[in-house]
Amino acid sequence: MFQRPIYLDCHATTPMDKRVLSAMLPYFTEYFGNPSSLHQYGWEAETAVQQGREIIANAINATPEEIVFTSGATEANNLAIKGVAEAYFSQGKHIITVATEHRAVLDPCEYLQTLGFEITYLPVNSEGLIDLEKLETAIRPDTILVSVMAANNEIGVLQPLKEIGEICHQHQVLFHTDAAQAIAKIPLDVQEMSLDLMSLTAHKVYGPKGIGALYVRRRNPRVKLAPQLHGGGQEKNRRSGTLYTPQIVGFAKAVEIGINNMAKENQYILQLREKLWSILQQLEGISLNGHPTKRLSGNLNVSVEGIDGAALLLGLKSIVAVSSGSACSSTKIAPSHVLTALGRAEKLAYASLRFGIGRFNTVAEIETVGQAVLSTVKSFRQKAVLG
């Protein structure tokens, strides 16, 4: 087998933790029932789903009934945004979000625009943060929802959820956050942050792909939500479809592991990132994208001047798996909308690298990658000079 590159793309997806896998296995082989069934097999599955629901609810200080399982954060975002729009449009058709959101938030917003909704896209400053005053002035009497992501998938920047929540609460506007990148990596508390809706996914925290959840507040206020998938009426009619027991078990395990080790793990990963950054800083014309400290510990996003981003990725391909933008949009050759929103010149935006450092990376790997980037960039520059 070929030597596989070092995996530093943990914002696209993460390797699964072995403990998660072991937790899931019995639900494929032994307790495989449909949680809606009324026999032993069904009850075993239902119990597991219920336990998973509790773990995830506890992790964000919610109650189990407030968790709606979905196929991932994309579905959760769509359910939150379209579901709220459909349930509240008689109160207003204005939604506020941010220019640097993931496509899974921007797309449903754009869809709603075609239905006559008005969307305000808040700008961010050069470090990727929104301006709270701008948020407050953007809120209108007909605003029904504010959606601001917890952690950005490209630059890792963490928005001030607590402050945003306070503003939304004061103005009695629902507050949604896309926490796909944040769950079990930073503390999330739906009470303290006055969150009404929150999207989660498992595969960015060493859990399985194809499972996520939407937190939907049931008290103060009780959020109304129009379902987007119709059918058997699972999840109290908020999301139909057979529940994926093993994935739910895995999701819960992944969140539990993440929460239990959060501080220690962040410290470890941060140390790796600082190491990588200190190596890369030896390059001339390299700059950090996003706020230097208000960011996910595993995220390092840099722009390198005068280098073709696609060529750089190709040059590094055999050594390290990184990406230039978010995974989902990396098949398009277009400047990243996130970097563009930071006010980066388009050319710079092209030559950006996103490193996503994770639980299983080692210091040695980081050194190898750092050196490889140095030498690749240097050789590109030499070639350019030699013509």
Added chain:
Amino acid sequence: MQIYLDNSATTKPRDEAIATMLQVMSLQYGNPSSLHSWGQEAAMILETARLQVANLINGVDSESIIFTSGGTEADNLAIMGIAQKYSHPKHLIISSVEHSAIAEPAKSLEKLGWEITRLPVNTKGRVNPLDLKAAIQPNTVLISIIYGQSEIGTLQPIETLARIAQSHNILFHTDAVQAAGRIPLDVQQLGVDLLSLSSHKIYGVQGAGALYIRPGVEILPLFGGGGQERKIRSGTQAVPTIAAFGIAAELAAKEISQETPRLMGLRDRLFDLLADCPYLIPTGDRLYRLPHHVSFILSNDFALKAQEVTGKTIVRQLNLAGIGISAGSACHSGKLNPSPILLAMDYDKNAAKRGIRLTLGKDTTTADIDWTAMVIKQVLTRLIPSCCHYADVK
């Protein structure tokens, strides 16, 4: 002894599916949209699975397979994805025995002003093609008829129905979640434009499904986002689950020529063994029937003699005896409402609460069937002495 006879609710994942999934989970965990080799490996796995699933239904062009999170999403995508193309409400035809994953989206379209025709069925749950012909209007844009009904096992004459749709230039969808892997399916021969599949009903794992979309048929997405699955279904694909779906589909295709007759044999054996029990009335069509599907209602007589008995009573009793079956379909079985499927077949409201369903699977043996028949008779006799004869199996 534990006997699982609820394979229409979900199936036990097969070993090969689990092995494939585990390998992908532990080694090929990249995001298929990533451009590096981890991503490309994952993308290749996805494409292999696409081909395997396409082959199960003779999809020819594997691009015609769009992966979803399951059958419910595939059904919703078919109905809503077509409906959203129209800025003004149109006309949709479904049957009166659809799974809720079709019936409910249809209801929500109705609220938006769409006209919905729910074709009647005969007492065996079959649609009459003449009724379809008569229902078609100039503004009909989609017809969706379930292939194999999950509660009563009845198969619909899909080929005939699809031809009618075709001759009127109307798109035709079928929910083949229960039929797939149990009877041979060929979308070319059937002439359907859209077809829904679900992994966990064919010994794959939960959390994957697919919508077959005939090349050239335009459909709008349910969710927006990263634009995966040819922009028809956004969201990071559940690669390990989909890989398991692929292998399950491949093996189902390979085994179907033997498995279908084997299941039919067991199914008929169970019907025969219970035929002398006058209080069990078979539901659905005995001829046009899913090969793994056995269903009854408890007769009026029985209900008169044993008070307040419903399908759930029997499910509970059998569960105590270690046999997992269901009353109606799993998704509904949380509530004790009369089954809409049985109501559509002209059973009265009380009778429609007395359905039971036993669905066989690839691990079901003759001994399981014989034992189950005996236990059912025992349970019924306990509720009404001298209900039916049974020989004690020691």
